[in-house]
Amino acid sequence: xxTQPIVWSIAGSxxxxxxxxxxxxxxxxAFGLHGCTAVAAITAQNSVGVERVEPVAADLLDAQLAAxxxxxxxxxxxxxxxxxxxxxxCVAAWVDKLRCDRPVALVIDPVxxxxxxxxxxxAALREALLQDLLPRxxxxxxxxxxxxxxxxxxxxxxxxxxxxxxxAAALRALGPQAVVITGGDAGGARSxxxxxxxxANGWLALPRVATxxxxxxGCVFAASMAAALxxxxxxxxxxxxxxxxxxxxxxxxxxxxxxxxxVRPRRGFALQPxxxxxxxxxxxxxxxxxxxxGRATHDAIAGSRLHVFxxxxxxxxxxxxxEFAEIVGDFMHTTLPSTTSxxxxxxxxxxxxxxxx
Numbered sequence: 001x002x003t004q005p006i007v008w009s010i011a012g013s014x015x016x017x018x019x020x021x022x023x024x025x026x027x028x029x030a031f032g033l034h035g036c037t038a039v040a041a042i043t044a045q046n047s048v049g050v051e052r053v054e055p056v057a058a059d060l061l062d063a064q065l066a067a068x069x070x071x072x073x074x075x076x077x078x079x080x081x082x083x084x085x086x087x088x089x090c091v092a093a094w095v096d097k098l099r100c101d102r103p104v105a106l107v108i109d110p111v112x113x114x115x116x117x118x119x120x121x122x123a124a125l126r127e128a129l130l131q132d133l134l135p136r137x138x139x140x141x142x143x144x145x146x147x148x149x150x151x152x153x154x155x156x157x158x159x160x161x162x163x164x165x166x167x168a169a170a171l172r173a174l175g176p177q178a179v180v181i182t183g184g185d186a187g188g189a190r191s192x193x194x195x196x197x198x199x200a201n202g203w204l205a206l207p208r209v210a211t212x213x214x215x216x217x218g219c220v221f222a223a224s225m226a227a228a229l230x231x232x233x234x235x236x237x238x239x240x241x242x243x244x245x246x247x248x249x250x251x252x253x254x255x256x257x258x259x260x261x262x263v264r265p266r267r268g269f270a271l272q273p274x275x276x277x278x279x280x281x282x283x284x285x286x287x288x289x290x291x292x293x294g295r296a297t298h299d300a301i302a303g304s305r306l307h308v309f310x311x312x313x314x315x316x317x318x319x320x321x322x323e324f325a326e327i328v329g330d331f332m333h334t335t336l337p338s339t340t341s342x343x344x345x346x347x348x349x350x351x352x353x354x355x356x357x
Contacts, residue, residue: 005230006034006072009223010065010091011080012041012053012111014216018262020080023216027223030245030265033230035223036072038064040091041083047215047259055083058090065094073098076105076138078226080219085128092132105138105229108176109222112149126150135175139197139235141222141242143185147171159186161194161203168196178235180225180242184217193243195279199236204243204277213253213261220263221246244275 007028014020021037028035040061044052068074077095082088098104110129130150134140142150144158147167157163168179178197186192191208195201224245228238248269255261269275 004033005075006036007223007226007230008036008038008068008074008077009080009226010038010040010061010077010082011109011219012043012083013039014043014045016046016215016257016262018047018215018256018260019219020216023219023262024078024080024223027220027245027249027265028227030249030267030269031224031227031231032267033227034072036068036074038068040079040087041081043081047255047257047261049259053081053083055087058084058086061087061090062094065090069094069098073102074104074230075102076107076226076230078107078109078223079133080109080222081111082125082129085124088125088128089132092136095136105226106133106136107222107226107229108133108137108140109218110140110142110146110150111218112146130174134171137176138229139178139180139225139238140171140176141180141182141218141225142171143182143218145185147181164194165196165201168194172196178239180221180239182218182221184214184221191243191247193239193277195236195239197235197239199234200279202279202281204239205280206243206247206275206277209247209250211250211253213255213263214250215253215260215262217246217250217263220249220265224265240277240279241270243277244272245269247275247277248272 009021009024009028011024012020014022017023020043021039025035025037038061039056041053041055043050043054077091077098079091082091095104095106108129126149134150144164144167145155147153147164148155148158151167151170153163153167158167164181168181172179178195180196181194183192183194189208191206193204195204221242224242225238228241229235233241245265246263249263249265252264252266253261254264
């Protein structure tokens with residue numbers, strides 16, 4: 001019997017169930033994976049604010065990870081709010097132990113502040129992340145404010161696209177194999193995430209989902225990255241899939257209290273062609289071709305200094321062979337314009353097994 005990969009979330013517990021471990025489990029479920037949790041911090045919060053945050057003792061976190069390692073070792077780990085420098089060092093030690101037996105992807109969501117603005121991390125925790133965890137990371141997924149916090153930069157400077165690209169390069173120089181700086185906190189009509197990976201650099205672009213219910217979106221993005229990496233996608237592919245998962249989760253978000261509602265990852269997100277982002281590479285001037293134009297004509301792209309990336313790391317996701325025809329049909333009718341000349345179109349098929357195409 002084939003077993004699905006196991007993914008761990010080491011993060012904070014959200015009593016309002018909008019973010020943290022609770023959001024991560026919803027994201028893992030959208031991928032059909034088994035998610036395990038280790039509580040690194042406990043928060044007293046609801047949809048309108050964070051009342052209290054307490055890290056768990058490092059020995060208790062260690063005991064949780066030891067129990068999981070014996071029976072349910074992970075293919076990937078996602079970290080969120082770790083609560084203390086001691087907990088960061090505990091996680092780093094376990095990543096090293098686990099990697100002695102098998103490859104383990106590590107996705108770090110460097111939680112700094114809650115959506116409501118409450119500070120969740122201090123200077124000691126920041127230094128521990130930089131010294132102990134970033135060098136071990138497969139991918140880190142900060143938003144713009146978190147990237148500035150990690151680097152000690154002025155957050156206001158991150159409004160420029162050039163600064164975001166420079167920040168990603170600076171963070172990657174600290175050890176992570178890949179960096180994704182998400183644009184959820186940037187505003188604007190278009191949601192833009194900068195990816196700096198071994199396979200591709202550029203901006204993943206989609207129209208921003210107009211909703212006030214976005215609690216947990218950063219957690220879902222990072223958890224989706226971890227799930228995709230556990231399924232053996234490369235970092236650039238995983239970023240595309242994570243953006244698709246998060247976009248669908250934002251579209252399905254619903255309020256549960258008086259504040260921002262929680263995003264809701266759903267299975268089948270990869271079959272939504274409108275959630276497929278465009279990968280845009282900057283030219284020499286600060287201008288972006290809207291994703292619709294990027295898909296619509298090569299003429300528009302040729303007339304600018306941008307291009308849609310056509311290499312590795314930007315493929316739709318197809319879980320089983322019988323879904324292939326549905327995805328191709330949707331793509332041909334809704335996404336691929338008649339004016340575009342296509343030489344090759346690629347789809348990844350997971351778990352093909354012995355089924356004939």
